[in-house]
Amino acid sequence: MANTVKIRSQRRDGYVEVKLLISHPMENGRNRDANGELIPAHFIEQLLVKLNDQLILTVNLAGSISKNPFFTFRLRAGNSGDRLSAEWTDNRQSKDSAEHVLD
Amino acid sequence: MPSTRRLFLKHSGILLAGAWLTGKSASAVAERLAKHFAAEDFGTLYAQFIDQRTVIDSDKLNLILPEIAEDGAVVPVSIASELDGIEKLYLFADKNPTPLLAEFELTPLIATFLTARIKLAESCSVILLAEHNGELLRTSRWVNVMRGGCGTG
Numbered sequence: 001m002a003n004t005v006k007i008r009s010q011r012r013d014g015y016v017e018v019k020l021l022i023s024h025p026m027e028n029g030r031n032r033d034a035n036g037e038l039i040p041a042h043f044i045e046q047l048l049v050k051l052n053d054q055l056i057l058t059v060n061l062a063g064s065i066s067k068n069p070f071f072t073f074r075l076r077a078g079n080s081g082d083r084l085s086a087e088w089t090d091n092r093q094s095k096d097s098a099e100h101v102l103d
Numbered sequence: 104m105p106s107t108r109r110l111f112l113k114h115s116g117i118l119l120a121g122a123w124l125t126g127k128s129a130s131a132v133a134e135r136l137a138k139h140f141a142a143e144d145f146g147t148l149y150a151q152f153i154d155q156r157t158v159i160d161s162d163k164l165n166l167i168l169p170e171i172a173e174d175g176a177v178v179p180v181s182i183a184s185e186l187d188g189i190e191k192l193y194l195f196a197d198k199n200p201t202p203l204l205a206e207f208e209l210t211p212l213i214a215t216f217l218t219a220r221i222k223l224a225e226s227c228s229v230i231l232l233a234e235h236n237g238e239l240l241r242t243s244r245w246v247n248v249m250r251g252g253c254g255t256g
Contacts, residue, residue, distance in 0.1 A: 065220070069220065
């Protein structure tokens with residue numbers, strides 16, 4: 001499960017735009033595979049975004065978010081060298097996280 | 104006996120402190136309520152959410168979605184607002200088997216500008232609720248979905 005999270009940031013006029021891409025199947029338990037068997041539910045339940053270890057955004061989600069979730073959000077302020085981290089937990093209690101340093 | 108009593112008090116003190124600490128760390132991260140993501144009828148779920156509070160239809164919330172979504176499995180959505188101090192955002196699709204798509208809990212460090220990609224089971228209304236200074240603001244958009252994206256269509 002290594003490297004499932006990619007974080008990019010771009011400094012704009014007055015804010016920092018952050019893009020977050022996570023590799024995850026996000027199966028809602030209603031899809032069938034080639035043999036007609038139901039694919040078991042497997043989706044991210046919670047995503048936590050922290051700036052310098054301080055929680056700044058919590059997203060609770062379920063199988064209604066598309067496969068390989070992609071989020072954009074904006075920080076009102078961010079200094080060069082600030083550490084931004086994102087961590088997800090899915091319904092099988094798997095976790096992954098990544099850290100990104102702002103330019 | 105006094106020594107046992109002292110020991111007991113000491114240990115219960117440690118236990119209490121432990122419980123207090125874990126309780127505190129748990130509340131730092133908002134709890135994800137499984138019932139919010141239950142596969143319920145939208146009307147029932149929505150009624151639970153608003154809990155008899157007044158909902159104000161607001162033009163200060165911007166919900167941007169395509170009018171026609173070719174593939175319901177990947178529908179881009181943008182949420183934006185000029186309002187300061189929005190604490191929570193709830194995004195619903197009224198025809199999805201699991202109507203609540205996502206809950207966003209914001210802090211003052213985040214501007215109210217978010218994008219995501221969602222699944223829509225069929226043509227439906229996408230509804231955005233925002234908690235703002237104790238008020239519930241609401242806006243919605245109708246989306247025509249060509250191919251359902253929840254394995255149902």
